[in-house]
Amino acid sequence: MIQFEHVTKRYGERLALDDVSWRMNEGERVCLLGHSAAGKTTLLRLITHETQPTSGTVAIGTLRGGRLSRAHRALLRRTIGVIYEDFRLLGDRSVFENVALAVRISGHFADSDVIPRTLRALEEVGLHGKQAALPGELSFGERQRCAIARAIVNRPAILLADEPTGALEPRSAAEVLALLGRIQQEGAAVLLGTTRPEVDDAFGGRRIVLEDGRLREGGAPEHAFMPLPAAQASQAPHAAPPAPPAPHTGGA
Amino acid sequence: MHLFFWREAWRSFQAHRGLALTTVFSLAAALALAGVFLLVSWNAGQALHWIGDRREMIVYLNDDAGEAQVQALQAKIGELYGTSTFVSRAQAWEEFTTQVGDPEILKAVGTNPLPASLRVRLRPALQNFPAMSECAKQLEQFPEVEAVRFGGEWVQRLDALNAGARRAAVAVGLIVALAMVFVLHNTLRLAVLARRQQVEIMIKLGASDGFVATPFVFEALLETLAAAAVALLLVFGLQQALAQRLDGVTFLPLEWIAAFVGGALVLAWIASAAALGRILRTVGA
Numbered sequence: 001m002i003q004f005e006h007v008t009k010r011y012g013e014r015l016a017l018d019d020v021s022w023r024m025n026e027g028e029r030v031c032l033l034g035h036s037a038a039g040k041t042t043l044l045r046l047i048t049h050e051t052q053p054t055s056g057t058v059a060i061g062t063l064r065g066g067r068l069s070r071a072h073r074a075l076l077r078r079t080i081g082v083i084y085e086d087f088r089l090l091g092d093r094s095v096f097e098n099v100a101l102a103v104r105i106s107g108h109f110a111d112s113d114v115i116p117r118t119l120r121a122l123e124e125v126g127l128h129g130k131q132a133a134l135p136g137e138l139s140f141g142e143r144q145r146c147a148i149a150r151a152i153v154n155r156p157a158i159l160l161a162d163e164p165t166g167a168l169e170p171r172s173a174a175e176v177l178a179l180l181g182r183i184q185q186e187g188a189a190v191l192l193g194t195t196r197p198e199v200d201d202a203f204g205g206r207r208i209v210l211e212d213g214r215l216r217e218g219g220a221p222e223h224a225f226m227p228l229p230a231a232q233a234s235q236a237p238h239a240a241p242p243a244p245p246a247p248h249t250g251g252a
Numbered sequence: 253m254h255l256f257f258w259r260e261a262w263r264s265f266q267a268h269r270g271l272a273l274t275t276v277f278s279l280a281a282a283l284a285l286a287g288v289f290l291l292v293s294w295n296a297g298q299a300l301h302w303i304g305d306r307r308e309m310i311v312y313l314n315d316d317a318g319e320a321q322v323q324a325l326q327a328k329i330g331e332l333y334g335t336s337t338f339v340s341r342a343q344a345w346e347e348f349t350t351q352v353g354d355p356e357i358l359k360a361v362g363t364n365p366l367p368a369s370l371r372v373r374l375r376p377a378l379q380n381f382p383a384m385s386e387c388a389k390q391l392e393q394f395p396e397v398e399a400v401r402f403g404g405e406w407v408q409r410l411d412a413l414n415a416g417a418r419r420a421a422v423a424v425g426l427i428v429a430l431a432m433v434f435v436l437h438n439t440l441r442l443a444v445l446a447r448r449q450q451v452e453i454m455i456k457l458g459a460s461d462g463f464v465a466t467p468f469v470f471e472a473l474l475e476t477l478a479a480a481a482v483a484l485l486l487v488f489g490l491q492q493a494l495a496q497r498l499d500g501v502t503f504l505p506l507e508w509i510a511a512f513v514g515g516a517l518v519l520a521w522i523a524s525a526a527a528l529g530r531i532l533r534t535v536g537a
Contacts, residue, residue, distance in 0.1 A: 048456070050456070070460075070461055070533075071460060071461075074455070074458050074459060074460045074461075075458070076458070077455075077456065077457065077458030078457075078458030079458075080458075082456065088453050088456065089453075090449075090450055090453060092267070101454070101457065102457050104256055104463075105454065105457050105458055105459045105463060106458070109256055150457075
């Protein structure tokens with residue numbers, strides 16, 4: 001589902017990722033552990049095509065390598081849910097509107113689709129009673145839940161979480177990790193990036209460790225692959241990764 | 253489906269009211285210029301049409317042309333050029349005496365020297381100098397015709413005036429179009445920058461360029477609609493002021509108003525869509 005082959009990423013003189021190769025299967029749970037500036041966020045940004053590798057190949061589903069067109073990038077991102085460390089919520093929109101925006105972006109414009117999907121996602125994260133509140137009126141934990149609701153509302157095939165418990169007190173952090181685990185069990189591949197080993201311990205799954213841009217542990221999934229139970233998968237179908245006919249294959 | 257985009261456009265319009273009003277008044281200034289020109293053009297067109305209606309060609313007949321020959325000539329003229337009215341020698345003299353009025357002059361003229369004639373009102377397509385000259389040449393070939401007159405000089409002037417008005421219309425249209433493109437491009441750039449964070453988040457969530465751009469395009473359409481209304485109000489005010497000093501100055505007809513507003517909206521749509529295509533490439537990865 002996700003495959004990095006000898007990926008190197010430089011920002012000017014600074015080496016963010018150095019010859020990283022790893023892969024992740026459908027429905028897998030992976031924790032990306034690394035100290036600050038180890039390259040975790042860069043790796044996540046490469047998956048969402050927010051940045052391009054300096055060398056090497058990144059393959060997501062059938063989209064393999066190269067710079068995608070804007071349309072293909074948008075298509076890819078609609079199949080990936082991302083929980084950002086700083087939430088990235090729209091401050092002038094209510095909780096409901098923040099989550100509903102992701103549903104509309106996915107192509108559902110009718111209120112008859114948007115409202116039930118959004119309410120269900122808010123219920124899943126325990127924010128049903130706060131749907132009219134603005135993000136500024138929520139606690140950090142609630143904002144994090146709102147960001148999670150937005151990331152999962154379209155049932156993405158891949159869920160990326162960049163330090164999702166960074167701003168939370170222990171009880172909220174445990175709830176968020178349990179929620180992410182539940183989403184993975186329903187069929188999504190979940191990749192969680194964190195600096196804290198205790199988060200990795202609590203989250204479980206396969207661990208990959210980044211250190212100064214180099215992969216130190218857990219590049220291949222064979223020892224940790226967790227196949228999805230068929231019954232659960234059929235109950236909660238997740239969006240498949242995109243398969244556009246001809247992705248652009250320009251320079252890296 | 254579009255309700256969401258309209259709501260977003262209206263929300264943005266309200267959230268950035270200062271920018272929106274600046275845009276409306278800038279567009280209104282450009283559109284008012286076009287509106288004033290349309291008003292002048294409409295009234296000049298009306299005047300030219302009225303004058304053009306009086307364009308006649310006088311076909312003087314030979315004294316020996318019989319009634320049957322004249323009728324045959326009239327039939328031919330009706331077929332080829334337009335409608336004709338026969339004016340006998342006596343009718344021509346009567347008109348002349350009415351126009352001159354002074355009995356001393358009429359006495360000096362003596363007997364009626366005026367020939368019978370046909371007054372030809374040409375079809376609209378033939379009411380221009382080259383066509384009228386050609387018609388005159390052709391009519392002079394008929395044996396019943398002695399001479400043809402049509403006031404070529406003022407017909408040429410009228411034609412030049414018409415052509416000038418058309419050229420001015422194109423020039424003013426281009427200036428207004430460029431002004432609108434300039435205003436909309438800069439306004440939309442500011443609007444996108446003001447909502448940069450929102451646009452970036454939407455792009456990260458997988459929004460297509462069309463999804464991101466549509467509310468901005470709708471906002472531009474709303475602003476253009478408001479600007480067109482303001483411009484039409486200004487032009488109406490001008491027309492009312494002119495009508496008190498000049499007889500016959502009328503406001504634009506409904507079809508012209510509809511074309512004015514529709515044209516402005518189409519232009520705004522094209523300009524904003526093109527501008528956003530460029531602007532969005534600079535925002536978000």
